[in-house]
Amino acid sequence: MTPLEQVQQQFAKDIIETHAFRGDETAVIRPGVLLNVAKFLKETPELGFNFLMDLTAVDYLFFAGGRISKEYRFEVVYHLYSLKHNHRIRIKVPLTEENPEVDSLDKLWASANWYEREVWDMYGVKFKGHPNLKRILMYEEFKGHALRKDYPFNKRQPLIGPQN
Amino acid sequence: MSFISSPTGFFTGKLNEALGWARKFSIFQYPFVTACCGMEYMSTAASHYDIDRFGAGFPRFSPRQSDVLFVVGTINHKMAPVLKKVYDQMCEPKWVVAFGVCTCTGGFYDNYATVMGIDTIIPVDIYIPGCPPRPENVIDGLIKLQEKIQKGEQNRTLYDPRTKIGRPAEMQEGCTISHPIKNIESSS
Numbered sequence: 001m002t003p004l005e006q007v008q009q010q011f012a013k014d015i016i017e018t019h020a021f022r023g024d025e026t027a028v029i030r031p032g033v034l035l036n037v038a039k040f041l042k043e044t045p046e047l048g049f050n051f052l053m054d055l056t057a058v059d060y061l062f063f064a065g066g067r068i069s070k071e072y073r074f075e076v077v078y079h080l081y082s083l084k085h086n087h088r089i090r091i092k093v094p095l096t097e098e099n100p101e102v103d104s105l106d107k108l109w110a111s112a113n114w115y116e117r118e119v120w121d122m123y124g125v126k127f128k129g130h131p132n133l134k135r136i137l138m139y140e141e142f143k144g145h146a147l148r149k150d151y152p153f154n155k156r157q158p159l160i161g162p163q164n
Numbered sequence: 165m166s167f168i169s170s171p172t173g174f175f176t177g178k179l180n181e182a183l184g185w186a187r188k189f190s191i192f193q194y195p196f197v198t199a200c201c202g203m204e205y206m207s208t209a210a211s212h213y214d215i216d217r218f219g220a221g222f223p224r225f226s227p228r229q230s231d232v233l234f235v236v237g238t239i240n241h242k243m244a245p246v247l248k249k250v251y252d253q254m255c256e257p258k259w260v261v262a263f264g265v266c267t268c269t270g271g272f273y274d275n276y277a278t279v280m281g282i283d284t285i286i287p288v289d290i291y292i293p294g295c296p297p298r299p300e301n302v303i304d305g306l307i308k309l310q311e312k313i314q315k316g317e318q319n320r321t322l323y324d325p326r327t328k329i330g331r332p333a334e335m336q337e338g339c340t341i342s343h344p345i346k347n348i349e350s351s352s
Contacts, residue, residue, distance in 0.1 A: 138277075139242050146276040154274055158241040160248055161284045162325055 054079040055115035061149040073097040104130040122147035188313040189219035194230035199237025201264035204296035213299040238266040283323040
């Protein structure tokens with residue numbers, strides 16, 4: 001049984017969507033069950049996902065030039081890898097614009113700490129239970145979140161030098 | 165130049181010329197290296213191209229002991245106050261070289277993070293464009309800097325992006341370069 005099938009079996013009603021292409025397995029889950037799914041993936045011996053390889057987010061505002069509209073705006077993406085079993089899984093969590101908030105995975109994988117700070121910095125997604133959720137790349141004086149699609153790409157708010 | 169080429173062998177030059185001559189061959193540089201241009205800077209500074217021939221082979225890692233600030237690599241808004249501080253710590257007389265197109269104008273970056281030319285923060289004397297500039301280009305810039313030091317010139321003005329004043333005419337959009345860089349034969 002592949003990791004995706006095991007997750008499907010365990011969390012059948014909380015999985016919105018799955019797909020698998022040549023071993024590239026993805027599960028889109030409800031935000032509320034993220035912590036349980038993550039615990040299950042890490043602590044089940046035959047899954048053993050002990051490595052959070054990447055944690056990032058996607059802003060689907062104006063997706064495909066506005067031709068495709070989704071009912072949610074953000075998606076937080078987790079890439080997990082098991083060093084023991086050499087398999088991978090991708091978990092996606094859709095979040096709405098009104099409430100971009102999801103549980104922190106800092107307690108499970110320490111690498112989530114800085115990733116979550118980066119996602120907060122760039123997309124403004126809040127992580128519940130994060131021990132130190134502050135900006136990691138931009139300076140504290142920076143207003144807004146730079147990688148949101150409604151942030152003007154040529155807007156400047158420097159610490160010194162000309163503003164616009 | 166009478167100081168150097170005096171036919172009688174006497175010091176006939178003025179004091180400023182003598183000072184300029186001394187200064188231009190003892191450039192103590194401060195390399196402010198932040199990005200990939202640093203590799204090209206190192207290759208220029210190392211023995212193959214050997215900027216020690218121009219008296220600039222002695223990098224100081226304290227701004228208080230240096231004459232020329234080499235800003236090598238992209239400067240972002242978070243780094244900008246640091247660069248300004250380093251510039252302010254340097255003793256007079258001081259010059260600034262913008263090394264690479266990112267420091268000159270921001271280069272291909274046009275985003276929330278990048279300073280669109282360090283001349284919006286500190287006055288720049290010599291611009292060396294290129295991504296990264298070839299060693300020949302750097303040496304060309306260094307020779308131009310030496311000429312400037314000999315004349316005792318220093319830039320004191322900042323570039324204002326609204327009025328577009330403060331940059332050389334060659335850097336304005338749609339301009340053709342009137343003095344193309346001569347190719348220096350590589351020794352390899």
